[in-house]
Every structure is written in C-alpha cells, then in structure tokens.
Amino acid sequence: MKELQLKYGCNPNQKPSRIYMADGGQLPIQVLSGKPGYINFLDAFNGWQLVRDLKRATGLPAATSFKHVSPAGASVGLPLTETLAKIYWVNDMDWKNFSPLACAYARARGADRMSSFGDFIALSDECDKDTAMLIKREVSDGVIAPGFTKEALEILATKKKGNYNVIQIDPDFVPAPLEHKEVYGVTFEQGRQELTIDDALISNIVTKNKALSEEAKRDMKISLIILKYTQSNSVCYVKDGQAIGVGAGQQSRVHCTRLAGQKADNWWLRQCPKVMNLPFKDTISRAERDNAIDVYIGEEYMDVLADGNWENTFTEKPEVFTQEEKRAWLDQLQDVTLGSDAFFPFADNIERAKKSGVKYVAEPGGSVRDDAVIDCCDKYDMVMAFTGIRLFHH
Secondary structure (H helix, E strand, O other): OOEEEEOOOOOOOOOOEEEEOOOOOOOOEEEEEOOOOHHHHHHHHHHHHHHHHHHHHHOOOEEEEEEOOEEEEEEEOOOOOHHHHHHOOOOOOOHHHOOHHHHHHHHHHHOOHHHHOOEEEEEOOOEOHHHHHHHHOOOEEEEEEOOEOHHHHHHHOOHHHHOOEEEEEOOOOOOOOEEEEEEOOEEEEEEOOOOOOOHHHHOOEOOOOOOOOHHHHHHHHHHHHHHHOOOOOEEEEEEOOEEEEEEEOOOOHHHHHHHHHHHHHHHHHOOOHHHHOOOEOOOOOHHHHHHHHHHHOOOOOHHHHOOOOHHHOEOOOOOOOOHHHHHHHHOOOOOEEEEEOOOOOOOHHHHHHHOOOEEEEEEOOOOOOHHHHHHHHHHOOOEEEEOOOOOOOO
C-alpha cells in the first residue's frame, strides 16, 4: 500500500486528506481494522517512536497513551502494586498475572485517566491477550503495535462493533534522514531527531549531590524520551518507570512545571485512603468515577459534595478532603524525577518541583541563571544532570 485515503484532515472541512510515501514506496503500516484518521496517524506515529525508544533504552516492553499529538501517559512494563491496580481500575481483573506489556499499558492509561480518555495507544511489542483485554474496556480511538496475537485481534475485533482502529507497523522501517512539513505553502526541511537517550547523556551531574541510582537513571531517561515526542514547551514527572505528570505545549516553562506537577500531585492524591475509599454508587461508570475524583481532590470539590449533587455519585456524603490533609499526604511523595526539554530559566521551577517530591532533575542547562537553579537544587539536596541537548518537538 503506497497511500491511504483519509476521511478528512484535522477537521471535517479539511479535504482531501491522505497519507502516502513521497518517494513512491510502500507505507510501513497495515490497517487491520477500522478507518484511522489524520490525527489518529499523527498520534500513532509519534507514539510508536516513543515506545520504540523506551524499549531500546530500558529493555522493557513499553506503552503510551497519546492525545492530540502528546503523551498523556507512558510507562515501561514493571509490575503493578495493589494500590496502583485499584486506582487504575484493574483490580477486578487478574492483574497480578498481567504480562509486562499489559502492566505498561495499565500504567500509561491510568496515570492521568482524565487526559487519557479517548486515547490512541502505542505498544512496543506484539499486543497480547492481556493487553487487548485492557484496551477493550477503555474508551480509546485505536492502537498501533508491531504485531498482534490471534487472541488479541479477536478481542479487539469486538470493540466499536468491529470498527476499532488497529494498525500494525513494520518495526524494521527506517525513515529518511531528512523530514519535511509544509506550512502555508512553504516546505520546511530538517534532519530527523535521532538523538539516543542513554547513560552518557545524563552523566554530567552539576549538583553537590551526585548519587544517582540505577532506578533514577532509568527514570531520567524515560522522562527525556517522553519529552522527545511531546509538544514543546514541555516537562515530565516520572516515578517508578512511568510518567505521572506531563505538561505540554505551554508558552511559559514554569506553567509547564506547574501543570505537570498538578497532574503528578493528583496521581499521588488518588492513592490516599480517603480517596481510594470514596463510597461510589455501583451504577457509576469508571469514567464518571474519574471525573468525580478529579473534582473531589481539586479546588471545586463542592461541585460533587453539595447537597443535591453528592447523591448522584455517592452512597453517602464524603467528608471534605482539606488542604491540610492533602498537603500532609503530598509531603510523603518522594524520589520523583523531573525532565525538561529546555533549560530552566529561573529557580521557581525547582521550587515548584520540590512540592511534588522531585529528587532528580534532567535538563539541558545553558541558562544565564544556571547557578541559581543549581543552588536551589543544592538547597533541597537534589541531583541534577545537564544533558547539553534541547528536545523541542513541534
């Protein structure tokens, strides 16, 4: 297949639309089910590169949950804990025996369930039965992977009445070294971003504390790989092999840090017993529970707790989750890694990161205020690596 006609482009009025190989060659994909659209393919191809890089860097199966050309979540295939299984809504499944790939997707989809709703999934490895069972029960647009087992395809064929988007990509495909895009009739050309994210890239430790465990190195590399495929400006918080907060496409870097930090905070707050034990009605869907939790742990909590409202969601009225209780719980979050796609121009980013338990930082360096940023990291005994490389993605 050398080209694929699409229904429309980014919006229904943008026609005609297609994907094709400019050199006349074969597309590196097969559509096994459904009719993927323009944005689906943008998410699929960016997501595939991300999980491919994660697998190469860590040796572990990887998954990502993409929305609007940025990852809402990404993870490598480490086992789930009982707490994670519960907050990711998979504790009713045989989660202790999930395959590593299924664990990766459960983590990628579950870390920010609000943003991942209606995602496009990318998997580094052949999609197996466990992963397909997880995908089947989530609201999602499609999945791209280098292969699918027979059982997985049979499961995915039942989703969306047989119209779920399933794309198989050739894992051996190598793109041309130059890439092109057109804006307003003008063609842009640049060399592909083929930077390898490895231990050497994070070896320049500039803080007094230089203690970097293997787990911290892994999480640093994961954060940078995620940023490599996230719309800039961007920062990423990582904990135990998975993204827990991604801030994408903000004009101000500290706003990225705050946005991603709030998502990381929400991920941790969801693990507080007071939130995990909310008395939901049995008739409430998982998506409705996600929405209610997001409001409950936020500033507008009375939207779900006011008389006349709480009865729609809960069997009994929950107590308010006070600011003091939230802060006390957040203070227990530790050893988080923060990656940034460009240098931090002010120490306010570090101050905000500290509130979300950040211990390790990876950023390019090169700001005129690097000394102030390093001093702030030293104040909190953080470990910071200067990569020397910017990772803008547009």
